[in-house]
Amino acid sequence: MQVSVETTSQIERRVTVQVPADEVDQAVTARLKDAARNVRLNGFRQGKVPMAVVRQRYGHDVRNEVVGELMRERYVQAITQESLNPAGYPQIEPTVNESGKDLEFVATLEVYPEVELKSIDGAEVERPAVEVTDADVEQMIDTLRKQNASWEAVERAAEDGDQVTIDFQGFLGDEPFEGGQAENHDLVLGSESFIPGFEEQLAGVSAGDETEIKVTFPEDYQAENLAGKEATFKVKVHRVSAQQLPEIDADFIKQFGVEDGDVEKFRAEVKKNMTREVGQAVDNRVKQQVLEALKNANEIPVPQALVQQETDALKRQAAQQFGLGEDFDVSQLPNELFADQAKSRVQVGLLLAEVIKVNELDASDDEIKVKVEELAQQYQEPQQVIDYYLGNEQLKGQVKSSILEEKAVDTLLEQAHVKDVEMSYEQALQAAQQQAQDSDEADEEDGESEEAKA
Structure with missing residues (x-):
């Protein structure tokens, strides 16, 4: 077997493989002899059909079958011989496939990029310094009470925080528009769940009132036919209800796992x-912040095969998140919705793998157990969770990967300039949420930039 490798890009290789003709022909002949034992043709007893007839009748199909198997087998041998590390499946195409001639085929494949890690030395990283105060705890308890609140009808005008039960219909001019109508809809005033200006104009209404509300849809409203348009809503109020917060008593507390x-x-x-x-x-x-600095310091080519795999995973995740069902065909979701995020994830994954390799990071069984015990504390039956995780090798592998990622981030953090920033509990949560959103938007901008270059 002769093998030659052509580098067509940083991560693409074109592998040409030649298999001696006699090796192919011998394999075809052996396969035909096996087939001849079971061939049934009129005029011949089973197993007595002349080889020339068998070859004439089945030779083409058998050769294609044998050649397909040989190409897959020799491809694996070739990439092993040439120490290639493929990322995804190759495209294999025969270029010479004739009896009596050496079989030649070409495999085009992507390989994992060679990564020479550059330091993130000097990168600025802000680390929130947060203390959960008694006031934060009281505010959280108030939130829990509101989440478990009931609503009681009241004989007074609606105030901010009240719930109004309404029928409404929206009009552009004199024409009602699609999606602008509902009956017995519960709306909490001040929740900002409706378009700006709608809820404010319901302050002061009482049960039985009928009123008209004029609003202007935002310019960036998702329905293009309504964006920037002025609309009128005819509203009928059925009920005004006030929120009734539960007492912080034993029954309320037991809902949150404190049995006594x-x-x-x-x-x-x-x-x-x-x-x-x-x-x-x-x-x-x-x-x-660390991962963003790592990406910025290390621009690497990303195999498209890995991006597609990650895109498919994000599609499945989205389908699950939106309750589309296990039978939903995720191929209906367009790749471009997920491609930028997928590319970013693959890039980070490749770079972190190199950080782990270069620094010889590992996670022991004891570390895995400790991590599982930490995760289990979020559940009401921690021991069941611990036993389940530690008894499942796949889940243990996921925990190990998480630990290695944490260690890699800690290793990189030693290279950065870390600045502690005082934040409240709410500020820290909002900052983390905003950063995740900014990261997604940055991925989208990077994708648009790459398209512009193309």
Whole structure:
């Protein structure tokens, strides 16, 4: 077998393989002899059909079958011989495929890029310094009460925070527009769930009132036929309801896993959960800054095969998130919605893998167990979660990958200039959320920039 490799780009290789003719012909003949034992043709007994007849009848199909198998087999041997590290499946095409001639085929494939890591030395990283205060805990308890609140009809005008039950229909001029109508719709005033100006104009209405509301749709409204247009809504009010917050008693507290209903234990549990949540937010904010610095310092080509794999994974994730069902064909979702994020993820994954390799990072079984125990604390039956994870090699592998990623980020963080910034609990959560949003938008801008270059 002769092999030659042509480098057509940083990550693309064109591998030409030649297989001696006699090797191919011998394999075809052996396959035909096997087939001849079971061939049934009129005028011949089974197994007695002349080889010339068998070859004439089945030779073409058998050769194609044998050649397909040989190409797959020799491709694996060729990339092993040439120490190629393919990213995804190759495109294999025979260029010479005739009896009596050496078989020649070409495999075009992408390989993993060679990464020479550049330091992120000097990168600026802001690390929120956050303390969960008693006031934060009380605010969270108020939020939990509101989430478990009931609504009670009242005989008064609606105020901010009240819930109004309404029928409404929207008009552009004198014509009603599609999607602008609902009956018995519950709307909390001040929730900002409707277009700007709508809820404010319902302040002061009472049950039985009928009124008209004029609003202007935002210029960037998702329905283009309504964007920037002035509309009138005819509204009928059925009911005004006030929010009734539950008392912080034993029954309320037991809903959150504190079985004895003790108030101080409940507050301690809330604070512990908030501390864990904000700790994760801080870690994620620092991590995103480190990874962004790593990407900026290391521009590498990304194999399209890996991008497509990640795109498909994001599609499945989106389908699950929006409840589209297990039978939903994710190929219906356009690649361009996910491609930029997928490319960014692949780039980061390749770079982190190199950080782990260069620094010889690893995770022991004890570290995996500790991490699983930390994760399990978020559930009501931690031991069941621990046993489930530690008894599943795939899940243990995922936890190990998470630990290695954390270690890689910590290693990179030592190269950066870290500045601690005082933040409140709410500010830290909002900052982490905003950074994730900014990162997604940056990926989209990078994708548009690459398209412009193309």
